[in-house]
Amino acid sequence: MRVGLDYRPGISNPNNGIGRQNVALATVLGQLPDVNLHLFTPAPADHPLRSTAHCPGWVSPADGQQRLPRRLRFEFGYMPWALRRLGIDVHISTFNMGLPLPPRPTGVRYVLQLHDLFQLQLKNHHSTWLRETVYRISDNLSIRYSVKVADRIWTPSQYSADEVARVFPAAAHKVRVLSNLVPTFTQEPVLPTLPLPSRFWLLVGTREPRKNVPWFIEHWQKARLTDSAIPDLVLVGGGEFVPPEQRALPGVHIMPALGDAELQGLYSAAERLWHPSYAEGFGLPVIEAMAAGTPVAVASGTSLDEIVPAGTPRFSPYDGAAVIELMHRLAQPDEPDRKALQDWARRYSEQPYRARVAELLQELQA
Structure with a gap:
């Protein structure tokens, strides 16, 4: 053919x-x-x-x-x-x-x-x-x-x-x-050359409004003001679509679009990937993070409901109080079952x- x-x-x-x-x-x-x-x-x-x-x-x-x-x-x-x-x-x-x-x-x-x-x-x-x-x-x-x-x-x-x-x-x-397709990475992950905090949550994809990034940063900041255990936030995809006042917030680190090896390095180093999109056709970063053994928390609705295993933390992408409560709950690091996450990701x-x-x-x- x-x-x-x-x-x-x-x-x-x-x-x-x-x-x-x-x-x-x-x-x-x-x-x-x-x-x-x-x-x-x-x-x-x-x-x-x-x-x-x-x-x-x-x-x-x-x-x-x-x-x-x-x-x-x-x-x-x-x-x-x-x-x-x-x-x-x-x-x-x-x-x-x-x-x-x-x-x-x-x-x-x-x-x-x-x-x-x-x-x-x-x-x-x-x-x-x-x-x-x-x-x-x-x-x-x-x-x-x-x-x-x-x-x-x-x-x-x-x-x-x-x-x-x-x-x-x-x-x-x-x-x-x-x-x-989420490929099995064969190259060695590398961290970006830009400095990273010792603990951080990760968001990948900032361009379209549907990614809901400003909303998430707003409530992350509110949670962080009352809980010092809330980690820093690393955003991948450039900052031109993040409001200037949020780009300047302490604890916000903005990365450009990265190649596969650097992105894999960030997934592996992150404490958790958050995906707050209110409209998603698949959710590629979610599977990529789990393939690296990194836990995720996802917005409910659209395709994100079907690509994560039962028990994954979820939140409404419109309920600020609920996502703040979830952030407080997940701020204390807990050793995830990385093998279970990787096994789930292998179906892709x-x-x-x-x-x-x-x-x-x-x-x-x-």
């Missing part, structure tokens, strides 16, 4: 959740015995990927692949002809949208990896009102088009699958669950993921 994979997330932002999953899927597809994998992406003139992937003749920066003119040029001006020329059987787009625009090559089947519908349901950060409006409209149209033309829609959680079926009932029969590791991808491709072939 000749499988095409849209590799734009892997080249533009390989450290965020969708980018990491794009890279992981490419790795697994490349290892399947009956798959002949072809990567497709625009790229800079000197990018090493040009020697192994199919790239348009025009030069494109690695970042900014989501910008509308570049997307249209790639999805309409390049992809339909490239898929036909290479005889691709199945083509996969991995970032909620992006399936090629017509004309559709005869015989090719389209797969849409739809992580969530929050681009339709929630507001994201943009630099201007005009930019926000343009992207809201274009994302809406692109997601709806991709849902319509996809032969299969892969979601990372049952929560996301149910949301797709609710919003797009005509597409419900096309939806399949493919949980995200390479072997079950590879088997599920092979099963879904076989279904398409049949």
Whole structure:
């Protein structure tokens, strides 16, 4: 089977959740015995990927692949002809949208990896009102088009699958669950070069409002004022979306986006990962933390309810008093059952993921 994979997330932002999953899927597809994998992406003139992937003749920066003119040029001006020329059987787009625009090559089947519908349901950060409006409209149209033309829609959680079926009932029969891959780390974890406190809680992902980070910091600060046992807070993902007054709080440490080895080092060193998101399609940092043997506490609702074991501390992402009470309770360090956490996380590791991808491709072939 000749499988095409849209590799734009892997080249533009390989450290965020969708980018990491794009890279992981490419790795697994490349290892399947009956798959002949072809990567497709625009790229800079000197990018090493040009020697192994199919790239348009025009030069494109690695970042900014989501910008509308570049997307249209790639999805309409390049992809339909490239898929036909290479005889691709199945083509996969991995970032909620992006399936090629017509004309559709005869015989090719389209797969849409739809992580969530929050681009339709929630507001994201943009630099201007005009930019926000343009992207809201274009994302809406692109997601709806991709849902319509996809032969299969892969979601990372049952929560996301149910949301797709609710919003797009005509597409419900096309939806399949493919949980995200959390690889077994083979490289040695390393701590970031920036200084770290001796004890800290960890939050990973700060960009979108749905991550609920300012709300969490506000109540962490209130808890800390009355309880000196509350650890410092380390945030990974940059601080531009954290209010300036919170960035300056004693005990708040902000890290940029990190590579796998440094992120793994932070997971291992953290006392606990907190994930306060009020809208989550999977919750990749939660599984990554448990894979390192680090306990977690998660907001209730959306997909976080299904990816953690029974007994995991949970809290409403809207109830400040309840999360403060939970922080006081969890401030006293207790030795976790790291093996049990790692065993749970293994259900999202390479072997079950590879088997599920092979099963879904076989279904398409049949």
